[in-house]
Amino acid sequence: xxxxxxxxxxxxxxxxxxxxxxxxxxxxxxxxxxxxxxxxxxxxxxxxxxxxxxxxxxxxxxxxxxxxxxxxxxxxxxxxxxxxxxxxxxxxxxxxxxxxxxxxxxxxxxxxxxxxxxxxxxxxxxxxxxxxxxxxxxxxxxxxxxxxxxxxxxxxxxxxxxxxxxxxxxxxxxxxx
Amino acid sequence: xxxxxxxxxxxxxxxxxxxxxxxxxxxxxxxxxxxxxxxxxxxxxxxxxxxxxxxxxxxxxxxxxxxxxxxxxxxxxxxxxxx
Numbered sequence: 001x002x003x004x005x006x007x008x009x010x011x012x013x014x015x016x017x018x019x020x021x022x023x024x025x026x027x028x029x030x031x032x033x034x035x036x037x038x039x040x041x042x043x044x045x046x047x048x049x050x051x052x053x054x055x056x057x058x059x060x061x062x063x064x065x066x067x068x069x070x071x072x073x074x075x076x077x078x079x080x081x082x083x084x085x086x087x088x089x090x091x092x093x094x095x096x097x098x099x100x101x102x103x104x105x106x107x108x109x110x111x112x113x114x115x116x117x118x119x120x121x122x123x124x125x126x127x128x129x130x131x132x133x134x135x136x137x138x139x140x141x142x143x144x145x146x147x148x149x150x151x152x153x154x155x156x157x158x159x160x161x162x163x164x165x166x167x168x169x170x171x172x173x174x175x176x177x
Numbered sequence: 178x179x180x181x182x183x184x185x186x187x188x189x190x191x192x193x194x195x196x197x198x199x200x201x202x203x204x205x206x207x208x209x210x211x212x213x214x215x216x217x218x219x220x221x222x223x224x225x226x227x228x229x230x231x232x233x234x235x236x237x238x239x240x241x242x243x244x245x246x247x248x249x250x251x252x253x254x255x256x257x258x259x260x
Binding site for chain 2: 014016019020023024027028029031032035044045048049052053056057113114117136137139164167168171
């Protein structure tokens, strides 16, 4: 198990290899976190670079209140929010077309496809969408996701519950759940 | 609800994508240029600090002698004011 705190100390001392180690540990998750929000590979490249440059630049201000991984994902999440604010009206949605359609049969033979679910996620309120995406697409635990969104766990659970209800309601209108 | 939970589980089938291999090189390049910019700023601030200190000392000395200060541009200023 890598001691990420020590890696941060090495980055503060200017050790570029430590930055590489941190990058290798977290780049994929950061990259997917961005990709799940914008579905734009070039933008994901740019923001991922920005995230690790911020880690390099601001490592001295890391106080160790949270885990290093949570701190990095929070930086990535905040950069996504900044980008969303910047281009408010356009790419604030997951592009469902890029995901292959996966058909799923449940016990009652009702079929749902992934595209429909992602389409319904797009219709959620921004905060609900963020909470839902962090847990179900980015695959963070609820505890981690709440820390990334700087919320307490109870408030996050409630937000996620409301997101699931809204999603279920939207899907039931479309598919008859 | 069971059906809904099952359909939500479909999302876990979306594969995680990997960032391009050369992405870290770009991060490194930007980190190095960041370092260079930091050093340049540091050198500028230190030079400015030394310059100002030198100037203040020079003015201080000239004030003691009640003389005007010769600047780099050879312009004479009387820092004593209107006496």
